[in-house]
Amino acid sequence: MGKTILVLGAGTGGIITAKELSKQVGSTAKIILIEKEEKNIFAPSLLWLMVGKRKPNQIFRNSRKISGAGIEVVIGEIEKINPEQITVTVKGQEYKGDYMVISLGVEQVTEHNLNNYGYDFYTIDGATKFNEQLQNFKGGKIVVLVPSLPFKCPAAPYEAVMLIESIIRKKGLNNKTEISLYSPEPGPMGVAGKELSGAVRQMVEMKGIKYYPEHQTTSVTDKLLTFSNEKTVEYNLLAYTPKHQCPSVIKETALFSKSGWIEVNRNTLETKFSNVYAIGDITSIPLEMGRPLPKAGVFAHYQAKTVAHNIAQKVSGMIPDKTFNGEGQCFLELGDGKAGYAGGNFYGSPLPIVKMKKPGYLWHWSKVWFEKYWFFKYF
Numbered sequence: 001m002g003k004t005i006l007v008l009g010a011g012t013g014g015i016i017t018a019k020e021l022s023k024q025v026g027s028t029a030k031i032i033l034i035e036k037e038e039k040n041i042f043a044p045s046l047l048w049l050m051v052g053k054r055k056p057n058q059i060f061r062n063s064r065k066i067s068g069a070g071i072e073v074v075i076g077e078i079e080k081i082n083p084e085q086i087t088v089t090v091k092g093q094e095y096k097g098d099y100m101v102i103s104l105g106v107e108q109v110t111e112h113n114l115n116n117y118g119y120d121f122y123t124i125d126g127a128t129k130f131n132e133q134l135q136n137f138k139g140g141k142i143v144v145l146v147p148s149l150p151f152k153c154p155a156a157p158y159e160a161v162m163l164i165e166s167i168i169r170k171k172g173l174n175n176k177t178e179i180s181l182y183s184p185e186p187g188p189m190g191v192a193g194k195e196l197s198g199a200v201r202q203m204v205e206m207k208g209i210k211y212y213p214e215h216q217t218t219s220v221t222d223k224l225l226t227f228s229n230e231k232t233v234e235y236n237l238l239a240y241t242p243k244h245q246c247p248s249v250i251k252e253t254a255l256f257s258k259s260g261w262i263e264v265n266r267n268t269l270e271t272k273f274s275n276v277y278a279i280g281d282i283t284s285i286p287l288e289m290g291r292p293l294p295k296a297g298v299f300a301h302y303q304a305k306t307v308a309h310n311i312a313q314k315v316s317g318m319i320p321d322k323t324f325n326g327e328g329q330c331f332l333e334l335g336d337g338k339a340g341y342a343g344g345n346f347y348g349s350p351l352p353i354v355k356m357k358k359p360g361y362l363w364h365w366s367k368v369w370f371e372k373y374w375f376f377k378y379f
């Protein structure tokens, strides 16, 4: 009898896992891809949406379009996961697998009632509404706030302020506008090393953006932010990142670890349950430097390829022989049609080895190309 592979979540990791498996196992296995949202968003484009460079309907496709070639897409919320039995329950129906890949990402929640005062640019709705306010902005104080760690895409808030600055300057409002970024982090993209972190900070500050690291939000009211150092800050327009937590459906299982996420073998992504894998943002992978691997699509992408290959090997009776080695790259939007590009090995010992290429138009267009490629290849 053919094997069944359950893939939980059709985000970056889940889509690539399902598509790679479909290429590699052919008709010898059935792939069931379970996703709760019909709207399948390409998250990097939210940054363009928040500054009016995209319309909402340009940055998502329907999750059902991922189906085909041995992939059955089930739309519905996973209510229960049993890693011992490799079963999941969706809308009361149980699905049983021989293998399971968990790629459910993070649960995004609002803290400090921020939704009453600002815009969550990690959602289509928040990014769209922020842009409406930005287009009508006449000058004042714009704040991008990171209220808590961790957050996915370590570059995103830095890209957001630089894209906003570019729009404000083009509108001729730079003399009437102050743009600031507050974050609890000691510096931008710290896991990538001091040199890269310093370079990103310099890029941000050279644009006249005020950067305030090590600022932990304690409360938010209409027009006023308060931090743990008792500093208070006024604002006129606020964009923020949501609090990220492990999806509740995992918290009820033995997969939930003391890190607050799922622990995996860092090379195979297998959990403590045999044939149950977890990839992407839902995992916590400690690095030698003492901090976890950042949450980013590029890691979910490479981890998905590793896991899909190894499951395909197992399905055909061969030995799994691929490992995820901590490689990752990312684009960094700078505004004015330019971007930077950083990449390297995050499993580097004793520290990750990550370098940045000279920023320019090429990297911005490479990011645009990747967006088009993503929709063309997977939907």
Ligand SMILES: Cc1cc2nc3c(=O)[nH]c(=O)nc-3n(C[C@H](O)[C@H](O)[C@H](O)COP(=O)(O)OP(=O)(O)OC[C@H]3O[C@@H](n4cnc5c(N)ncnc54)[C@H](O)[C@@H]3O)c2cc1C
Binding pocket: 008, 009, 010, 011, 012, 013, 014, 034, 035, 036, 037, 043, 044, 045, 046, 047, 076, 077, 078, 079, 103, 104, 105, 106, 121, 122, 152, 153, 156, 247, 249, 279, 280, 281, 282, 295, 296, 297, 298, 299, 300, 329, 330, 331
């Ligand atoms: C503004 C922004 C910009 C970004 N830019 C970049 C970038 O340039 N480069 C980069 O590498 N990364 C970027 N990222 C991060 C990247 O999007 C994530 O790291 C990546 O999507 C993680 O993949 P994943 O498969 O782990 O989770 P996700 O892609 O989040 O997928 C999880 C899926 O599981 C589904 N799900 C969750 N719970 C359930 C349930 N109970 N039942 C059914 N389905 C469920 C969700 O609906 C979702 O579709 C960005 C993120 C944001 C917000």
